Amino acid sequence: MPHKIISAQLCWNNKGEPYSELFDDVYFTSDNELEQARDVFISHNNLEQRWQQCHQTFYVIAETGFGCGLNFLATCQAFESFKRENPTHQLKHLYFISFEKHPLTLADLKNVHQRWPQLTPYANHLQQRYPQAVAGCHRLNFEVGHGEVILDLWLGDITETLPQVSSPAHGLIDTWFLDGFSPSKNPAMWHDSLYLKMAKITKDQANLTTFSATADVQTGLQRHGFSINKVKGLGNKPPILTASFSRRHANSTTPSWYYRPPGQAIKEVTIVGGGIASAALCLALAKRGINITLVCSDSKLALGASGNRQGGFYPLINSQHDYLSQLYSQAFFYTRQTLLPLRAQGYAFSGEFCGVLQLAYQDKLRQRFEKIISNGAFPNEFVHMLDPVQASQVAGVSVPHQALYYPDGAWLSPREITMALIEKAKTLTSIKITFDTTVDKFEYVDQQWQLETNQGQLIASHLILANGHQLTKFKQTKNLALYQTSGQVSHIDTTRELRSLKTVLCYQGYLTPEHQEQHCIGASFERDKVNDNLTECEQHENISKLLDCTNSSAWAQSITPIAIMGKVGIRLSAKDHLPMVGAIPNAQQTAIDYHDLRRGKPATKYQNAPHYPNLYLLGALGSRGLCSATYLAEILACQLTGQPQPISQALLNQLNPNRYWIKQLKAGHEI
DSSP: OOOBOOOOOEEEOTTSOEEETTTTEESSOSSSHHHHHIIIIIITTTHHHHHHTOOSSEEEEEESOOTTSHHHHHHHHHHHHHHHHOTTOSOOEEEEEEEESSOOOHHHHHHHHTTOGGGHHHHHHHHHHOOOSBSEEEEEEEEETTEEEEEEEEESOHHHHGGGBOOOTTOSEEEEEEOSSOTTTOGGGSSHHHHHHHHHTEEEEEEEEESOOOHHHHHHHHHTTEEEEEEOOSTTOOOEEEEEEOOOSOOOSSOGGGOOOOOOOOOEEEEEEOSHHHHHHHHHHHTTTOEEEEEOSSSSSSOSGGGOSOEEEOOOOOTTOOHHHHHHHHHHHHHHHHHHHHHHTTOOOOEEOOOEEEEOOSHHHHHHHHHHHHTTOSOTTTOEEEOHHHHHHHHSSOOOSOEEEETTOEEEOHHHHHHHHHHHHHTTSOEEEEOSOOEEEEEEETTEEEEEETTEEEEESSEEEEOGGGGGGSTTTTTSSOEEEEEEEEEEEOOTTGGGOOSEEESSSEEOOOBTTEEEEEOOOEETOOOOOOOHHHHHHHHHHHHHHTTTOHHHHTOOOOSOOEEEEEEEEOTTSOOEEEEEEOHHHHHHHTTTGGGOOOGGGSOOOOEEEEEEEEEOOTTOHHHHHHHHHHHHHHHHHTOOOSSBHHHHHHTOTTHHHHHHHHTTOOO
């Protein structure tokens, strides 16, 4: 069953302190709470000194209770001060991973933040990006002067979310903030199994501080590798604990058969592509200072499946909130909070966040939608059910069915977003684009990839394939369990009736609001078809679906196409509808190394899954690239550089390009 996130019910006690009735405790005392947070978590963790001594481009802090975000805001301010004084220091990215079971509402968060006017710039950024109450990891990006702070806010019970954090064998966390309601009020956050889970993802020589200096906390931390020191609190405050960690075991969270090669200090990559996936990769890698060569087979960007004028932007969710639902809800949040600041910075792209209506045009769909709402995994502001009258009011045209409504959904131009992502990336790093260059094959020679193209040979130290439906044309990728589909989108001139449409309608197809006197109706679905010619048959099919799913509404009948106009996109998909992202696996060696996987031996009995060196892919986005590409690019960029993943380990495993092979071998079948 999906996990429902219940927001905190904030109260205020007679001292003017924010108070939780659920835990019968205050979030903080009103006696210099900001100074105390700085003293306990920033000063006693020696953060400035540790940042000075950091030899990586990123540093990772983890916090056990986000609360009102005070520690996070104070850390943002401290990191910006550090970067201002050390603008050329190699430390560029500060990751702040925090866990919260009962997040404050946005209104309560804004109310509490008024107490600290000196933190207003950071508080405003947090409020603008604050996630809706959906379980899982929400990645929020903050630019702070010469650096970047990345907040990974995990919503859910920490006993369940902490084990989901993906960590390499040597650990992930550099510093811990143990915060939260007192052990006597919230014992579930202060127990031995939690300290064990912390130890599994903590780096050697990491440090820790906490307000709670009880004997149980001390002995629990000591039992799992933390050396404890009790120090005087600020002013008249009680003593606090500081600790350092000695790592006892190498312990990756990734099973051997879903192994992902560790990140490296990469200076440059070569990407084969030219659509929204490769553009999103360019930005994600550019943020990390990596130079890029983009090899495009077309004469310009976004001529393939990413070249549509308009596309619906909304998540794919279900009542079970399974891997598919988790991926697309998190991708939706991440992409939205990436695109809105991009537009605010002047990178123009057509689109309107006008909401999306998903019509229950069949009774079984209505039942499915009602179950999504009743299971409670999604808050009302994310998605809710409308009756036909309400749906018609939102749509601006008559809607004969109930509908799921996504208020933050949109129609967007994939082609223009591709351009905007590239333009932003160019401001951060060197990007060289070679057009009209078709890659025929590539081989690994002398620890580098040699690409044979129609323009001659190219050399790449790290090679990423993000070339859509052409991904499987190479010998290294031909065995991946993927298939091609063709989809025709029709461009229809607007009419007086159609011009009233105010939101995206999704049914067996989709219809967008008017843009430049036209609407997009799509899309047909032809499996294993690679012909990109427009056909009259598929145009009529698109219109027929709209008529059927709207009970032949008068406004739908006003469509009178004079000529065949539109675009055909060829997409690559997987049977489970999940994309693939990561190192490209070696099929032949996988079959050898895992031939007896059907016997049920544990992952620890096998060596790490084989892959080609420095060869990666981002593909199988199907028709959902507009929602998922930016998020998947972030995942791959984190893998390449060894930075924290914005996704659970279990879901990350399900995106591994070798997942079908592993399932086949477990079932006793050959690859």
